[in-house]
Amino acid sequence: MATLDAVAREAGVSRATVSRVVNGSPKVSADVRRTVERAVTKLGYVPNPAARSLVTRRSDSVGLVITEPAGRLFEDPFFPRLLRGISAELSARNLQLVLLMPEDGDAEQRLERYLAAGHVDGVVLVSLHGADPLPGHLQARGVPMVVGGRPPTGVSASYVDVDNGEAARSAVRHLAGLGRRRIATIAGPQDMGVGVDRLEGYFEGLAEVGLPRDTALAATADFTYEGGAAAMRRLLHVAPDLDAVFAASDLMGAGALGVLRAAGRRVPEDVAVVGFDDSPLAAAMEPSLTSVRQPIEEMGRELVRLLVESIERGHRANRRVLLSTELVPRGSSGGGSPR
Amino acid sequence: MATLDAVAREAGVSRATVSRVVNGSPKVSADVRRTVERAVTKLGYVPNPAARSLVTRRSDSVGLVITEPAGRLFEDPFFPRLLRGISAELSARNLQLVLLMPEDGDAEQRLERYLAAGHVDGVVLVSLHGADPLPGHLQARGVPMVVGGRPPTGVSASYVDVDNGEAARSAVRHLAGLGRRRIATIAGPQDMGVGVDRLEGYFEGLAEVGLPRDTALAATADFTYEGGAAAMRRLLHVAPDLDAVFAASDLMGAGALGVLRAAGRRVPEDVAVVGFDDSPLAAAMEPSLTSVRQPIEEMGRELVRLLVESIERGHRANRRVLLSTELVPRGSSGGGSPR
DNA sequence: ATGGCACGTGAGAGCGCTCTCACATCGCGA
DNA sequence: TCGCGATGTGAGAGCGCTCTCACGTGCCAT
Numbered sequence: 001m002a003t004l005d006a007v008a009r010e011a012g013v014s015r016a017t018v019s020r021v022v023n024g025s026p027k028v029s030a031d032v033r034r035t036v037e038r039a040v041t042k043l044g045y046v047p048n049p050a051a052r053s054l055v056t057r058r059s060d061s062v063g064l065v066i067t068e069p070a071g072r073l074f075e076d077p078f079f080p081r082l083l084r085g086i087s088a089e090l091s092a093r094n095l096q097l098v099l100l101m102p103e104d105g106d107a108e109q110r111l112e113r114y115l116a117a118g119h120v121d122g123v124v125l126v127s128l129h130g131a132d133p134l135p136g137h138l139q140a141r142g143v144p145m146v147v148g149g150r151p152p153t154g155v156s157a158s159y160v161d162v163d164n165g166e167a168a169r170s171a172v173r174h175l176a177g178l179g180r181r182r183i184a185t186i187a188g189p190q191d192m193g194v195g196v197d198r199l200e201g202y203f204e205g206l207a208e209v210g211l212p213r214d215t216a217l218a219a220t221a222d223f224t225y226e227g228g229a230a231a232m233r234r235l236l237h238v239a240p241d242l243d244a245v246f247a248a249s250d251l252m253g254a255g256a257l258g259v260l261r262a263a264g265r266r267v268p269e270d271v272a273v274v275g276f277d278d279s280p281l282a283a284a285m286e287p288s289l290t291s292v293r294q295p296i297e298e299m300g301r302e303l304v305r306l307l308v309e310s311i312e313r314g315h316r317a318n319r320r321v322l323l324s325t326e327l328v329p330r331g332s333s334g335g336g337s338p339r
Numbered sequence: 340m341a342t343l344d345a346v347a348r349e350a351g352v353s354r355a356t357v358s359r360v361v362n363g364s365p366k367v368s369a370d371v372r373r374t375v376e377r378a379v380t381k382l383g384y385v386p387n388p389a390a391r392s393l394v395t396r397r398s399d400s401v402g403l404v405i406t407e408p409a410g411r412l413f414e415d416p417f418f419p420r421l422l423r424g425i426s427a428e429l430s431a432r433n434l435q436l437v438l439l440m441p442e443d444g445d446a447e448q449r450l451e452r453y454l455a456a457g458h459v460d461g462v463v464l465v466s467l468h469g470a471d472p473l474p475g476h477l478q479a480r481g482v483p484m485v486v487g488g489r490p491p492t493g494v495s496a497s498y499v500d501v502d503n504g505e506a507a508r509s510a511v512r513h514l515a516g517l518g519r520r521r522i523a524t525i526a527g528p529q530d531m532g533v534g535v536d537r538l539e540g541y542f543e544g545l546a547e548v549g550l551p552r553d554t555a556l557a558a559t560a561d562f563t564y565e566g567g568a569a570a571m572r573r574l575l576h577v578a579p580d581l582d583a584v585f586a587a588s589d590l591m592g593a594g595a596l597g598v599l600r601a602a603g604r605r606v607p608e609d610v611a612v613v614g615f616d617d618s619p620l621a622a623a624m625e626p627s628l629t630s631v632r633q634p635i636e637e638m639g640r641e642l643v644r645l646l647v648e649s650i651e652r653g654h655r656a657n658r659r660v661l662l663s664t665e666l667v668p669r670g671s672s673g674g675g676s677p678r
Numbered sequence: 679a680t681g682g683c684a685c686g687t688g689a690g691a692g693c694g695c696t697c698t699c700a701c702a703t704c705g706c707g708a
Numbered sequence: 709t710c711g712c713g714a715t716g717t718g719a720g721a722g723c724g725c726t727c728t729c730a731c732g733t734g735c736c737a738t
Contacts, residue, residue: 001457003693003694003695004694004695004696005694005695013717013718014717014718014719015694015695015696015718015719016696016697016717016718016719016720017716017717017718019695019696019697020716020717023696027715027716027717028716028717029715029716029717032716032717046452046455046456046457047456047694047695048393048456048457048693048694048695049392049398049456049457049458050389050390050392050393050398050457050693050694050695051389051393051693051694051695051696051723052694052695052696053388053389053392053695053723054387054389054390054393054693054694054695054696054723054724054725055694055695055696055697055722055723056695056696056723057723059388059389061437064438075416075618075619075620077414079419080418080419083438083440084440087438087440087442088442091440091441091442091446091449094449096437096439096453096458097437097438097439098400098435098436098437098438099403099422099426099436099437099438100435100436101422101423101426101430102430103426103427103430107430110430110433113385114435116385117385117386117387117388118340118385118387118388118389119388119435224619225619225620225623226619226623229623255623258623258624258625261625262625279414280414280563280564280565281414281564284564284565284568284594284597285597286597286600286601342723342724342725343724343725343726344724344725352687352688353687353688353689354688354689354724354725354726355687355688355689355690355726355727356686356687356688358725358726358727359686359687362726366685366686366687367686367687368685368686368687371686371687386724386725387723387724387725389723389724389725390693390723390724390725390726391724391725391726392693392725393692393693393694393695393723393724393725393726394692394693394724394725394726394727395693395725395726396693
């Protein structure tokens, strides 16, 4: 493996000059630059990242920490899409992505040491549950960090989220606008920001359209298909007269749909269903699923922007970025095209 | 940030000794070790990874390159599950995962430089299509590498795969055993090992059970739900008398199911369907989907084992690991429990 | 007593790079 | 003509770690 020094000798210049050329410094004359570039090509020189990091104190990579039990991760297109957005934005900035998925407490310990060691320049935390100690520890260590989705109370950090309240309200308005009066919801986990916010928005939406608040109409699940199906069964049991369901994820919506059909309810005639995410599945299902579209890739991009900002400008006031959502009417609420 | 030197001063020993303690060398007396450990804790010392890498010439991280268009990545639980397996095994070995998803040719160029620079100790390539130049280039650069799924011809590398031929044959046998005689298939992309192997296995299976080979019964798609649905429509058009479908992925199976139902065919009465992957979706669907289970997490683990072996022992003969599959009968073929 | 041998420890070189600072050179205005 | 700033280049000092080698010490066999 060729070194800077070898290139310098080959080109007949100093190491400093080669370094300047390699790093695109403007203070190099055109012909010297050419000579050096030739030498670089000839020797197939590629800078040693470790040596560079050692002096620049930058790793040019960021960590993405996903602390989520296997179940949801496997099914939900949310993570791949977020990954895509994050990856695209990092790639554009020539940063690398280190994926961190601690499986247990032990792994989380090691994770913390890893992050504290400066292996990455900053961290994106995603899918934070309840009282995870990680964000607090990272903050104490001074590791730049941003959070995807409103973090649980107690965690102070910049974050990117969609306006879940308004999203849920719009879903309820849509259903009420179709004449539905017994609108149920399958909410997400209540130890997560998204879970709480969408449920709250659902209640607010009911109030907005003048419908009573009935806790029998609210079930919670874990965002998975199977979880959604189970919640739907519970709902049918306690509120057999429901005529609409707002599920806080498409997967749960799909699960609900399956159960409704098995229970002999027609969708959308008897029960209208609205999901959340506008995943590919929503459009492909039979009937297609009305859903609240959220710009997941854009969230990923914005997370990276925020993180880079925080890395470069040092610690600043925390920022919050709220992206907006859009209701996409489809067959399952009878509000759109039949498929 | 505390350095080795600071710890050495604090503990009243040399840098070398601290290094030994930190790296768990046995040649340190118990009390010195204790003293050093105390100093480490007191100063909150964490080794600088760049400095360490610089001398050890190891980065203790491996790259995972996924070159797959967005579509499939978003829906298919295959990737998250593989990721999980890879991540678990890496974690157990204290290695880190750098996720690389080049979006375009330009990004692939940078990717290659990145890998060549020794930023990672080795690379896992996954979902290789047709004539991707990447594996060849990596090989030329001497970057340790393993491939998930049989690589396209021309690429010589260790790889892990399932026995796709036998898997497909078992699916066909299952369907034929149920009395089906017009068994169609929705195959994967034919520029991928899995795509080719499962299609071939399908044909072999037909021969095995004494059914004629009819190319009208074979459609190809891209592993996605929508692709599977489109293929199913084509199949129904050219072979309306089909009574079974073997889809090379659950997603395509689900797409086929939707189309069959929309076309008024009952599943499994009129048409039996078998998928591939045994994804959570397969068990959750209505009707549940008979599927060929493949040990995806285990593939990920094995990939890492192979890669580590190749990193540690230097270049050796390529190895191939074939994992076996298992047919899981469910409702869609009428062969299992109703849901 | 004396040589030899573990064993534990320290000194010091060096990994490949960046970056500051000093210096040489040149053109231009006074 | 001289000085002075702008510009391009080189020398050299580290960044924080590992690892080889040499050395001091204590113990056993002789």
